[in-house]
Amino acid sequence: MSEHIGLLRLPREVRFGFGARRAVAGLAAGFGERVAFVVDPFLAETDDFRAVLAETHDRGCRTEVIADVPPELPVGAVQDAAEALRPFGADVIVGYGGGSALDAAKLVSLLLAHPAPLDRYYGENAVPGPVTPLVAVPTTAGTGSEVTPVAVVSDPSRAVKVGISSPHLIPAIAVVDPELTMSAPAGVTAYAGIDAFVHAVESFTAAPLADVGAERLPVFVGRDVLTEPLSLEAARLIHRSLPVAIANPGDRRAREEMSRASLLAGMAFGSAGTHISHAVQYPIGALTHTPHGLGTGMLLPYVLQAFLPAIPDRLAVLGEALGLDAAGDERARAQATVDAIADLCARIGLPTSLAELGVSHADREQVVTLSLQARRLVDIAPQPVDEQLMGAIFDAAFAGDRSRLSDVIVDMRP
Ligand SMILES: NC(=O)c1ccc[n+]([C@@H]2O[C@H](COP(=O)([O-])OP(=O)(O)OC[C@H]3O[C@@H](n4cnc5c(N)ncnc54)[C@H](O)[C@@H]3O)[C@@H](O)[C@H]2O)c1
Ligand SMILES: [Fe+2]
Structure with missing residues (x-):
């Protein structure tokens, strides 16, 4: 291919x-x-x-x-x-x-x-x-x-x-x-802005488009050479401008970069799609009545941590776009990328665990089952996602502890 x-x-x-x-x-x-x-x-x-x-x-x-x-x-x-x-x-x-x-x-x-x-x-x-x-x-x-x-x-x-x-x-x-x-209040700016970042990152880390010659294609087909540059540029812009737009709502450059980035991210994910942060947010949003972006943003570092062993190369490239050191061991660079994203989420004031969001541990089975049912999202994840992996993501996100995901078994796509 x-x-x-x-x-x-x-x-x-x-x-x-x-x-x-x-x-x-x-x-x-x-x-x-x-x-x-x-x-x-x-x-x-x-x-x-x-x-x-x-x-x-x-x-x-x-x-x-x-x-x-x-x-x-x-x-x-x-x-x-x-x-x-x-x-x-x-x-x-x-x-x-x-x-x-x-x-x-x-x-x-x-x-x-x-x-x-x-x-x-x-x-x-x-x-x-x-x-x-x-x-x-x-x-x-x-x-x-x-x-x-x-x-x-x-x-x-x-x-x-x-x-x-x-x-x-x-x-x-x-x-x-x-x-x-320019008139959007800080909370709306933060949650909408981090959702655009999740669109950029999930479209960049989605499974690749398989066959452009197929007669019928799904609506969301996975990442490809046309969506990748859009995703990377969007991630770069949001990483530097979102904290500025929240702290200083009148900053025209930050507002311009955020609008441009959310547009580029929309163009990318409108074809490539998004994956597991979105799949898990739907049941979490229904349970907690919290804004869409609050949930997708809070979940993203856990989802990336889970997929790190499968896509260290992509996370390393993403880190370069965010301005991280491009030299050194690929896996260490991938980890630095996930850490930088967790840092961005913390800087804009997102909660760091599902428990903080109001989810109870008794909701685990329902969240895992409903997340797996979001086929259009699960099907383009970076690697196949089963109940065990979805459960591991829930457990780590519930506890607010990414280190729990370091021993997740990697089942690479063929
Ligand atoms: N169709 C898609 O591709 C897609 C993608 C992601 C999310 N969504 C959906 O979008 C919704 C979230 O949208 P959103 O984050 O843009 O928020 P929103 O449209 O729900 O608006 C949130 C609040 O911000 C206010 N607001 C909006 N713009 C403002 C401005 N310029 N100044 C002052 N107040 C302003 C609104 O009045 C509202 O009270 C979710 O329901 C989610 O499911 C759709
Ligand atoms: Fe979204």
């Missing part, structure tokens, strides 16, 4: 940089005169959003605003939002907000084009065709949802949040303006 194969699925246009928001109205109007906004409730009241709305009216467009979808995205609320919007006959949806609002916008654009209920489309590649075109405008530097093929929803009949993944959900246009993130 050639190592030099790749796959990227992306929006048809990506605008990035301070001032990019001024293009939103014109880009939306390019799809037609009926423009629907799905907006985060807090951001709907901001001057920046009102300016975008006014500019859209100035172009002769009719608008409708949906700003009441709760952040957990309960499936019923998403379906209600789509029904409320249906008579309007939107030509385009503009999603405006953090990952929650962008995911809500993706799901509304799906339901305006295909029949409810939403559970028909759970899982991978179940969306039958194109959705209502979406212009995605993120206000956090984190999820990368503006360029990814996935949206996550809460369904009361399921124990954990469910993903809907399909290339049809990739927004038509992404407009990423770091100015819109």
Whole structure:
């Protein structure tokens, strides 16, 4: 197999940089005169959003605003939002907000084009065709949802949040303006920012894309020569700018680097995928009601420690991108990388154990079982993951002790 194969699925246009928001109205109007906004409730009241709305009216467009979808995205609320919007006959949806609002916008654009209920489309590649075109405008530097093929929803009949993944959900246009993130409070900046870092690192350490000539490919295919440079650059930028953006929210350079990095990480993981920190976060998030990035960030050092014996080469290269010494023994460099990542998590104030997060040891079996059921994530882990390895990751993360993972048996992929 050639190592030099790749796959990227992306929006048809990506605008990035301070001032990019001024293009939103014109880009939306390019799809037609009926423009629907799905907006985060807090951001709907901001001057920046009102300016975008006014500019859209100035172009002769009719608008409708949906700003009441709760952040957990309960499936019923998403379906209600789509029904409320249906008579309007939107030509385009503009999603405006953090990952929650962008995911809500993706799901509304799906339901305006295909029949409810939403559970028909759970899982991978179940969306039958194109959705209502979406212009995605993120206000956090984190999820990368503006360029990814996935949206996550809460369904009361399921124990954990469910993903809907399909290339049809990739927004038509992404407009990423770091100015819109400047008002994000420290907690949102930290949790969204570390999630972007996990996207970068997990896409870089995923199993490799196997066969670019296959007729049908899954939504998430593993790392490759096109995603790797995006992942590395994103990790480099976040490592140096996330602590600055948290400590000094007005630092424009740090905000710009965080927005750019979360966009690059989204481009990378939107094709490559993420793996075990995400697989474990879903049940942990459901149990503890803690933010997505808090969980993925807290788990990442344990997940990397578990995989270190299988991928010392990749972790050593990642360390170079983070500015660590490029000379010396590969395994020692890999360990230094994991230590540096644990240090970053500590510096931004993440808890260091599952116990601290509010998980009880009695939850072990449920967490391990549900994590293993996240096949799209488990299947692209750096090495096969069974109950024993998942249990070992839980135990180390529960105790806050990475040294417990040093004797994990390595079962290399063929
Ligand atoms: N689709 C994807 O590819 C993908 C990837 C990762 C995570 N997610 C999902 O994204 C969600 C998390 O998204 P998030 O971290 O962006 O947070 P979020 O959208 O849930 O927003 C968190 C809080 O921050 C506020 N906020 C957002 N931007 C702000 C700003 N500029 N100024 C002030 N306040 C602001 C919001 O009002 C909200 O109260 C999770 O539900 C997760 O499941 C999706
Ligand atoms: Fe994530």
